[in-house]
Amino acid sequence: MDGCVAPIMPAVAAPAIIRERGQREVFCGLTGIVWLHRRIQDAFFLVVGSRTCAHLIQSAAGVMIFAEPRFATAIIEERDLAGRADLDDELDRVVGQLLARRPEIKLLFLVGSCPSEVIKFDLSRAAARLDSRANGAVRILAYSGSGIETTFTEGEDACLTALVPSLVASDQAQLVVVGALADAVEDQFQRLFAAIGLDRVAFLPARRASAMPPIGRGTKFILAQPFLAATARALQERGAERIDAPFPLGIEGSTLWFEAAAAAFGIAPAIVAHAIAGPAKRGRDAVAKIAAELAGKSVFFFPDSQLEIPLARFLARECGMHLTEVGTPFLHRDLMARELSLLPPATQLAEGQDVERQLDRCEAARPDLVVCGLGLANPLEAMGLATKWSIELVFTPTQGFEQAADLANLFARPLARRARVKV
Amino acid sequence: MQLTLWTYEGPPHVGAMRIATAMRGVHYVLHAPQGDTYADLLFTMIERRDRRPPVTYTTFQARDLGADTATLFKNAVREAYDRFRPEAMIVGASCTAELIQDDPGGLAESLGLPIPVIALELPAYQRKENWGAAETLYRLVRAATLGAKPQRGAFSVNILGPTALGFRHRDDLAEITALIRALGISINVIAPWNARFADLQRLPLAHANIVLYPEIAGTAAAYLARTFGQKTISTVPIGLNATREFIAELTTLADVACPDDIEADQRSSWYTRSVDSTYLTGKRAFIFGDASHAIALARVAAEEMGFTVVGLGTYSREFGRELREAAAQYGVTPLISDDYLEIEAAIGAAVPEIVLGTQMERHIAKRLGIPCAVISAPMHVQDFPARRAPVMGFEGSNVLFDTLTHPLMMGLEEHLIGMFREDFEFHADAAPSHLGGDVAVRPETLVSGWDQAAEAELKKIPFFVRGKARRNTESFAAEHGVSLITIETLYDAKAHFAR
Numbered sequence: 001m002d003g004c005v006a007p008i009m010p011a012v013a014a015p016a017i018i019r020e021r022g023q024r025e026v027f028c029g030l031t032g033i034v035w036l037h038r039r040i041q042d043a044f045f046l047v048v049g050s051r052t053c054a055h056l057i058q059s060a061a062g063v064m065i066f067a068e069p070r071f072a073t074a075i076i077e078e079r080d081l082a083g084r085a086d087l088d089d090e091l092d093r094v095v096g097q098l099l100a101r102r103p104e105i106k107l108l109f110l111v112g113s114c115p116s117e118v119i120k121f122d123l124s125r126a127a128a129r130l131d132s133r134a135n136g137a138v139r140i141l142a143y144s145g146s147g148i149e150t151t152f153t154e155g156e157d158a159c160l161t162a163l164v165p166s167l168v169a170s171d172q173a174q175l176v177v178v179g180a181l182a183d184a185v186e187d188q189f190q191r192l193f194a195a196i197g198l199d200r201v202a203f204l205p206a207r208r209a210s211a212m213p214p215i216g217r218g219t220k221f222i223l224a225q226p227f228l229a230a231t232a233r234a235l236q237e238r239g240a241e242r243i244d245a246p247f248p249l250g251i252e253g254s255t256l257w258f259e260a261a262a263a264a265f266g267i268a269p270a271i272v273a274h275a276i277a278g279p280a281k282r283g284r285d286a287v288a289k290i291a292a293e294l295a296g297k298s299v300f301f302f303p304d305s306q307l308e309i310p311l312a313r314f315l316a317r318e319c320g321m322h323l324t325e326v327g328t329p330f331l332h333r334d335l336m337a338r339e340l341s342l343l344p345p346a347t348q349l350a351e352g353q354d355v356e357r358q359l360d361r362c363e364a365a366r367p368d369l370v371v372c373g374l375g376l377a378n379p380l381e382a383m384g385l386a387t388k389w390s391i392e393l394v395f396t397p398t399q400g401f402e403q404a405a406d407l408a409n410l411f412a413r414p415l416a417r418r419a420r421v422k423v
Numbered sequence: 424m425q426l427t428l429w430t431y432e433g434p435p436h437v438g439a440m441r442i443a444t445a446m447r448g449v450h451y452v453l454h455a456p457q458g459d460t461y462a463d464l465l466f467t468m469i470e471r472r473d474r475r476p477p478v479t480y481t482t483f484q485a486r487d488l489g490a491d492t493a494t495l496f497k498n499a500v501r502e503a504y505d506r507f508r509p510e511a512m513i514v515g516a517s518c519t520a521e522l523i524q525d526d527p528g529g530l531a532e533s534l535g536l537p538i539p540v541i542a543l544e545l546p547a548y549q550r551k552e553n554w555g556a557a558e559t560l561y562r563l564v565r566a567a568t569l570g571a572k573p574q575r576g577a578f579s580v581n582i583l584g585p586t587a588l589g590f591r592h593r594d595d596l597a598e599i600t601a602l603i604r605a606l607g608i609s610i611n612v613i614a615p616w617n618a619r620f621a622d623l624q625r626l627p628l629a630h631a632n633i634v635l636y637p638e639i640a641g642t643a644a645a646y647l648a649r650t651f652g653q654k655t656i657s658t659v660p661i662g663l664n665a666t667r668e669f670i671a672e673l674t675t676l677a678d679v680a681c682p683d684d685i686e687a688d689q690r691s692s693w694y695t696r697s698v699d700s701t702y703l704t705g706k707r708a709f710i711f712g713d714a715s716h717a718i719a720l721a722r723v724a725a726e727e728m729g730f731t732v733v734g735l736g737t738y739s740r741e742f743g744r745e746l747r748e749a750a751a752q753y754g755v756t757p758l759i760s761d762d763y764l765e766i767e768a769a770i771g772a773a774v775p776e777i778v779l780g781t782q783m784e785r786h787i788a789k790r791l792g793i794p795c796a797v798i799s800a801p802m803h804v805q806d807f808p809a810r811r812a813p814v815m816g817f818e819g820s821n822v823l824f825d826t827l828t829h830p831l832m833m834g835l836e837e838h839l840i841g842m843f844r845e846d847f848e849f850h851a852d853a854a855p856s857h858l859g860g861d862v863a864v865r866p867e868t869l870v871s872g873w874d875q876a877a878e879a880e881l882k883k884i885p886f887f888v889r890g891k892a893r894r895n896t897e898s899f900a901a902e903h904g905v906s907l908i909t910i911e912t913l914y915d916a917k918a919h920f921a922r
Contacts, residue, residue: 022482028461052517055433056459149484374464378472
């Protein structure tokens, strides 16, 4: 680490965390479909829900980019609820219709929603029935992306958790990187692992249904995303061992992440340092240029994706920003332990949300930058606050050395725009 | 259960949000699970509103279901009242809360708030966004006017229908308001746009209600007509002729003369008679949207542009009768559906030269390589232009002339392509030059039965009529028992089908 990075602080007493329960201005887990269907290229996501679910995914996806998307909603209607139609029969019909139309689909997720959960429609059972009927032509799994159970990125956690039991058993020694990453990031990581001397590296989820990694006692896995608590548990139940590490955001986070993965396989830090030296230096230089624009500025995080704590750590330690409040929908202390130890000791954390009270605090603090969801961004801008849409932090390739400057730039751009535009 | 890729309308509570967001001093407490707050971004991102919609969501979670969601709701109502001090409140349930049956209306009433609290019953598994908006407006109007005994003075009108997240509602309203004022007619209340609950209480004072958007204001206007004997002006002033009819209806009712210069800024009638517009004649137009916009645009296309309507449809099932009547006028099969794939198939089969549709049809048209103009909701950020761009009134007819002609190839360009069909950069597969040269054109999949020379000849026919030429030739060949289509067959068929 060079001089621009603060030294790692010793663990101090945790600051009093604001814990709130009130109106939550967050997406539900269905939103994960927007990136998961791009990641797993032969998968289809069928939400069993209401018109609201269909409208949400359509609105969250922004524009309709894709000719015929690999997601859809089976909209529950009055006659389904009134018992005039058998839900299982109706679902079988819709799935049949879908698979006939899309024979290239190899993996179908039935995705539960708030309405399907409230009426206790057992999609796992339906998936098992349909899966055995499909005779291996297509694998059919179920998970819930409902808002009553999942917050935004927890949808990916639920999806991957559902995938775990379907993974082939193998005690082969291997590293599995867990969490959806952009293809370019995955390729970079694969190359760096090879340079470190780790050849058996797999990614979950893989790009194709047939390429999902086997799992077993020889598996050591490392999370690439912080919101995968249930997936981690499911993998541990299959005998895999979790490698504890900070998350690969920023140069520091990426360095510690690669070091932890290598150490788990007994590879010396010097080998890692040598392998990552080039990208790390390149990345650090690139971040430094942007950090100059961010240094000394304050940032306030509304809870959204659970990426908030690693992002705050990056902004504080590598970009010199001051953390006003770091909100997160949930705080998984065990997964986040290394990250928390890296945060400045006085950081104000907030878990959960009461959006009105949080807006009051934000307005009073008047931070230089607010990281928040799409529903809040323009109203805050109209109040004179600069904002960064949090959803972009989930959709953009930000992990690893080569993307660290892109990540910094996502925060710098709203400020640069305000400096540039004279209106 | 219905398999849905894209939806034309949101759920009914989004319709209620559009009413609450359009009004002032009205707050909506929605019993809804975590995640339903996504609807805020429709208003803050798509419409670029500078304030959050006036909506409080209870955002219950699974752990609340076993406990007490009713108390959660009551607390949300009380806190929303204390924080926002609204003049009136609407309360209701989203799709999930409808299933847990907490009775938001009863719960809110039990709090005894010192303001009108209107309970909404919006059946989410039967109804959709526009119905929800219409029902909400009706409930609010009814609550505000219950028992009113209006003493009417000079002639005045109400304007009903403009909401938040409406297709050009902001600009239509400005245009129509100016038009009515130019006629010397006074406007009593505009609702729900910028209206307060107290404004709704004054609705019965007007002599007539102008229903700008029947999908949204039809129910409330029918109630007002029934209860207070008000007249209803239901001509939707989209297009030149409809605007003239609208003015005639209004001036007759108000017993005022129409000023001579009322059309001073109207240019669309001259533009459409201008010789350069000859090329528009008989262009095949496929029209799809909400019922009011689709029906109005079919008339504009046929009467004011000289297009041929080859398809007409709507996703507004509530207005199926009106759409069927309109379709019969143009001799086309009415398409009443919200199944995106069915609409895509219908457009493909009709081989139009222009599609007038929604953002969905814009995507369909792009895939099929057909020009498209967006004329109806569902809303996209591009449907809130910075400039004023009404589709109603005389300026609206000017805007529509531009909107409907700009996607098309200009007259001379079309002729030149006809002349130099094999020009290397100006060929039949090229898109209109002002739209960029490499817009995707649907790949031709030639059926067997064409010989090579005929195939090559077919490719020389401009792409926008090629599909029709192919179909005609094939049906001609089948009818005449021709197994191999040659150049001769192609021209025989052309002569056979010549108009």
